[in-house]
Amino acid sequence: MKKNNYQPIIGLEIHIELKTRSKMFCRCPADHFGKPANSQTCPVCLGLPGALPYPNQKAIDWTIMAGLALGCRIPLNSKFDRKNYFYPDLPKGFQISQYDQPLAIKGELDGVRIRRVHLEEDTAKMLHRKRQTLIDFNRSGVPLMEIVTEPDIHSDEQAKQWLKHLQQIIRRLGISSCDMAKGSMRIEPNISLAKDKIKLPNYKVEIKNINSFRFTKKAINYEIKRQANSLTKGQKLVQETRGWDNKRQTTYSQRTKEAAHDYRYFPEPDLPPMQLTKEKIAQIRKQIPELPAGQKERWQKEFGLNEYQARVLTNTPQKAAYFEEAAGLAKKIPAKTLANLIINNKVNIQQTEPKQLIKQLLTTRPQLAEDQLSKIIQRVIKQSPKPVTDFQKGKIGILEFLVGQVMIACRQLNGQADPNRVRQLIKQKLIK
Ligand SMILES: [Zn+2]
Numbered sequence: 001m002k003k004n005n006y007q008p009i010i011g012l013e014i015h016i017e018l019k020t021r022s023k024m025f026c027r028c029p030a031d032h033f034g035k036p037a038n039s040q041t042c043p044v045c046l047g048l049p050g051a052l053p054y055p056n057q058k059a060i061d062w063t064i065m066a067g068l069a070l071g072c073r074i075p076l077n078s079k080f081d082r083k084n085y086f087y088p089d090l091p092k093g094f095q096i097s098q099y100d101q102p103l104a105i106k107g108e109l110d111g112v113r114i115r116r117v118h119l120e121e122d123t124a125k126m127l128h129r130k131r132q133t134l135i136d137f138n139r140s141g142v143p144l145m146e147i148v149t150e151p152d153i154h155s156d157e158q159a160k161q162w163l164k165h166l167q168q169i170i171r172r173l174g175i176s177s178c179d180m181a182k183g184s185m186r187i188e189p190n191i192s193l194a195k196d197k198i199k200l201p202n203y204k205v206e207i208k209n210i211n212s213f214r215f216t217k218k219a220i221n222y223e224i225k226r227q228a229n230s231l232t233k234g235q236k237l238v239q240e241t242r243g244w245d246n247k248r249q250t251t252y253s254q255r256t257k258e259a260a261h262d263y264r265y266f267p268e269p270d271l272p273p274m275q276l277t278k279e280k281i282a283q284i285r286k287q288i289p290e291l292p293a294g295q296k297e298r299w300q301k302e303f304g305l306n307e308y309q310a311r312v313l314t315n316t317p318q319k320a321a322y323f324e325e326a327a328g329l330a331k332k333i334p335a336k337t338l339a340n341l342i343i344n345n346k347v348n349i350q351q352t353e354p355k356q357l358i359k360q361l362l363t364t365r366p367q368l369a370e371d372q373l374s375k376i377i378q379r380v381i382k383q384s385p386k387p388v389t390d391f392q393k394g395k396i397g398i399l400e401f402l403v404g405q406v407m408i409a410c411r412q413l414n415g416q417a418d419p420n421r422v423r424q425l426i427k428q429k430l431i432k
Contacts, residue, residue, distance in 0.1 A: 006193035008224050011151035016176045017184040018059050023141040024121045025053030032138035033182045045141035047091030059143035062175040064284050067104020067117040074281050078103050079273040083263045089124040096121050099265040113150040120144050156220040160213050168292045180211045187216050191223040203239045219244040303335035312343050326354035333361050344404045368415040380405045
């Protein structure tokens with residue numbers, strides 16, 4: 001029996017804490033993680049009566065930068081609005097956010113349309129104990145960027161890959177750590193199932209604040225199954241907000257979704273509307289560094305890296321910058337060799353400057369004799385049973401690990417070997 005013909009319709013909302021020095025509307029430090037509770041507060045972020053907000057220009061510029069990097073249009077007029085609701089983590093009784101005039105609109109990344117990118121303030125953090133709930137206001141007022149996509153995603157895996165790419169871009173821009181374990185990137189997928197591709201479903205289920213890619217994938221997958229089950233039974237699904245229970249590996253209902261007008265949005269009277277100029281936007285655009293996707297492609301062409309090497313290196317801004325500098329300096333050392341050294345952590349990029357590394361590599365060492373090399377390879381193979389079996393099972397990338405081990409062993413003998421020759425010899429010994 002055919003299980004179902006439902007098409008998952010998935011949209012994402014992503015909250016990202018910006019790593020500005022100060023908070024969004026006051027001068028308290030924005031870096032709140034692990035700080036003593038309520039040590040970074042003032043009348044503004046405590047929401048005391050009469051305290052006036054003062055906007056953080058850097059947070060505004062960075063949100064525009066993110067918008068531009070995601071292919072968005074930046075309207076020249078933007079403003080902050082009050083989103084009114086009552087909750088213990090929101091001392092003012094409203095959150096300063098953006099409603100109908102966000103900083104960036106209509107972007108696109110990997111075929112997924114981006115509806116908007118806007119800026120708001122984070123709420124305080126509640127700590128639930130057995131019989132009490134404590135509130136830490138250090139997080140209250142931290143600049144929070146929200147990215148909202150159109151429902152253009154159709155599987156759990158696509159959502160995960162897309163989010164990873166987004167994280168990579170934001171990290172490259174240097175505007176957030178996007179550290180999910182610390183809550184600086186939080187994901188809210190919304191999921192519904194369509195019977196046919198033309199008509200969108202009239203409900204959607206939003207899952208609140210997920211803090212890992214893996215859980216996001218699991219939650220989406222769970223929802224798809226749950227909803228398909230209900231629909232197959234002829235049940236009607238409603239608009240609701242659910243949470244992800246990682247212990248039970250299920251989602252659970254939290255509330256039926258409030259409509260937007262329940263928040264009674266209105267323009268923030270304490271902040272003037274923002275007026276941008278084309279010059280200002282152009283200036284921000286110029287500050288955007290080369291993004292990982294473009295860099296990855298260029299390195300494959302320019303330096304002959306393979307897809308894996310280029311992907312791993314572009315994934316971390318530090319590694320990427322290090323490789324770029326080293327490859328630019330090294331004329332005699334193949335870029336691939338440099339790439340492997342960095343990827344396999346054979347060089348401490350915090351301690352060794354690219355210049356030093358090249359110098360070390362160029363300090364000539366005698367080529368080891370073939371029989372000596374052969375012995376080293378034998379030894380490395382013996383010492384690495386797991387990588388060897390993995391390689392024989394077809395995990396070809398692991399070969400570079402073995403090559404690396406041999407190269408290190410050679411260096412310990414104060415000699416060197418040609419990595420291509422080493423590769424060849426290992427293959428000869430392992431492929432029978
Ligand atoms: Zn403050």
